[in-house]
Amino acid sequence: MTTSIIGFPRIGKNRELKFATEKYFKHDLSQESLEKTAKEIRIENWNLQKQAEIEYPVSNDFSFYDQVLDTSRFLNAIPKRFQDLNLNALETYFAMARGLQTEKIDVKALPMKKWFNTNYHYIVPELSSETQIKASTDQILESILEARKSGIETRPTLVGPYTFLKLATYTENARPEDFIASFQTAYKLLLNELDKNNVTWLQIDEPALVLEQNDADLELFKTLYQEILKEKKTTKVLLQTYFGDVRDAYLTLLALDFDGIGLDFVEGRESLHLIERYGFPENKILFAGLVNGKNIWKNNYQKTLDIISQWPKNIHFVLSTSCSLQHVPVTITSETQLSQDILNHFAFATEKLQELHELDAIVFHGNTAFLVENERYFTGNRIKKDDALAQKIDHLTALDFERQPSFSKRLEIQKEALKLPLLPTTTIGSFPQTKEIRVARLAHKKNELSDDAYEQFLKEKITQWIKFQEEIGIDVLVHGEFERNDMVEYFGQQLSGYVFTQKAWVQSYGTRCVKPPIVWGDIRRPNPMTVKWSKFAQEQTQKVMKGMLTGPVTILNWSFPREDISLKESTLQLALAIQEEVLDLERAGIRIIQIDEAALREKLPLRKSDWNKEYLDWAIPAFRLVHAKVKAETQIHTHMCYSEFTDIIPAIDAMDADVISFEASRSDLSILDSLKENHFKTLVGPGVYDIHSPRIPSVEEIETQIERILEKVPVDHVWINPDCGLKTRASKETKESLAHLSEAAKTYRKKYL
Incomplete structure (x- = not known):
């Protein structure tokens, strides 16, 4: 073998x-x-x-x-x-x-x-x-x-x-x-x-x-x-x-x-x-994970050979992948819209099988032709560097990462400016992406539905769901993100430096698949990305409308990142782009802006001893860079889900958001004990029901969840929300669940008035 x-x-x-x-x-x-x-x-x-x-x-x-x-x-x-x-x-x-x-x-x-x-x-x-x-x-x-x-x-x-x-x-x-x-x-x-x-x-x-x-x-x-x-x-x-x-x-x-x-x-x-x-023992076989099972770039054969050359000569080894290939798409042969010049740099799961075949020929059979062919993808400059962007990053100072005034002062200012009730209710952002919405999006993409007709369709959907939120008494509204195909791909499509695939799907959980965009070059924001729809939504209601963005760390972690520059540099490029969007939303009258960092933990080294020097020392400041320049009156939210956060609570608090919502329903609210132990200052919205299940929680069930939350978190520090976005759920179950959520929150609000 x-x-x-x-x-x-x-x-x-x-x-x-x-x-x-x-x-x-x-x-x-x-x-x-x-x-x-x-x-x-x-x-x-x-x-x-x-x-x-x-x-x-x-x-x-x-x-x-x-x-x-x-x-x-x-x-x-x-x-x-x-x-x-x-x-x-x-x-x-x-x-x-x-x-x-x-x-x-x-x-x-x-x-x-x-x-x-x-x-x-x-x-x-x-x-x-x-x-x-x-x-x-x-x-x-x-x-x-x-x-x-x-x-x-x-x-x-x-x-x-x-x-x-x-x-x-x-x-x-x-x-x-x-x-x-x-x-x-x-x-x-x-x-x-x-x-x-x-x-x-x-x-x-x-x-x-x-x-x-x-x-x-x-x-x-x-x-x-x-x-x-x-x-x-x-x-x-x-x-x-x-x-x-x-x-x-x-x-x-x-x-x-x-x-x-x-x-x-x-x-x-x-x-x-x-x-x-x-x-390494002569009587064992080393299965050497040399082909990256988590990224889609071609393997650099010479670098792989350099690793092998450092092993003792008596090792019996097998060329293998670094992990299961379930973390990359199936094949590049499904991609018909990207140029061959771009595709030549990629290897999805099927192509990684071929890479192993070619490495086998090089390593065990001395076939240098594959090595020569491979080398041409790693010589010269694949992209032109954005020198102005690099200089902007180089000139960032500590002040660019610090928001003023202090959290406690902002809290008082926001309380007066927003005038929200006790235990305010909201959702995480997205509403059901129904078949009707997907059909309309595809028709627009194929030019079968005009820009005007598609825009009118989206406006009607947004208006319908705003009306629904008002009817059931949700306090901070969202527009539903009907214009967005994905919380990362949508932003990548409006940023320079990305390329996109047609069918490069990867399993996230169960039947849920995502299509990560690929960071090809340096990242800039040519134009506003979400301002138009957030502004339209705010104009439809007297209630506070929440602007919805994806944070720089999550955009990078849910993309296939470059391998020619550091993750830190790519993240800072994204942070500057999202910062521009945050400030434009604020100028458009959006008073609450949610910057999701659902994937904050994913690039965190698995060993605690490597955390700060390898990740947290730049990932947390990257988030602060995004919102450091907003006014005190503007409330910044973030959201995280389905990861272990209890051991990085101080780092999450250091993000200096005003409110954080997170998954808690499936994990039995265990994170709340860690918040209490660490004297967590940020306001919190622990999810009161699980959106990844088709079941509808009763009012009593949500009331029980709220009661358990209030046993561990002061009532004036709690928001009431589902544990994640609702795009994968059906409309009927979403509406019933949210109506129950709102009713349960009102019941508990009365107890404290």
């Missing part, structure tokens, strides 16, 4: 899985038809890998929703409330992911969080004293046999026991140690079944090893695997890591009986040093 990948996108070239699954949810497609679509995607993926001469294409990397949720199903880690629904296996699976609400059933979904430092979201496992771990290998074996029928021998993969235990939440006083024996039994059973079926390799993913490990962590890991690996017979075990290096666990890995160890040489800053310092 000389080439390998960790995983492949499972959405399909044209998002076939998304559309089939959503039809299934609506009862417009049978389970049999959904599974047929899934099978077609799997076989296509295996054939692509086989064509690129990947010796053991990956199986069981396919998922209907999430690979961590699949592991919960493998382990039977299914909370009793879902088992008691007496649904079939797939229906139970989706109920755990999305919740379920019928006339007789009302069960909330399991929590959802960001997958390490990516924009992918996983379903958080739940373990309790009632959990009976019992391995079900059917899905894994069916995938292996399905591939064999197509003449392809695969390497099955699944999330490892250590990462699963580290990511899980525990109820009823359960602890990770309670599940060691049952997890060992489950993975040993899997190894036994694979051995019976003559499977050559098993890949076990343990990305949690790239986090900081203490002695107790390493002892847990060793205890798990010393027993599991005793079951190993002919099936070899690859222990796969990604998203960083394993500096704390490296020697532990070498000492255990793994046949292969997968290390990340893209994000793993210490991976090369570990091999140089400690070597």
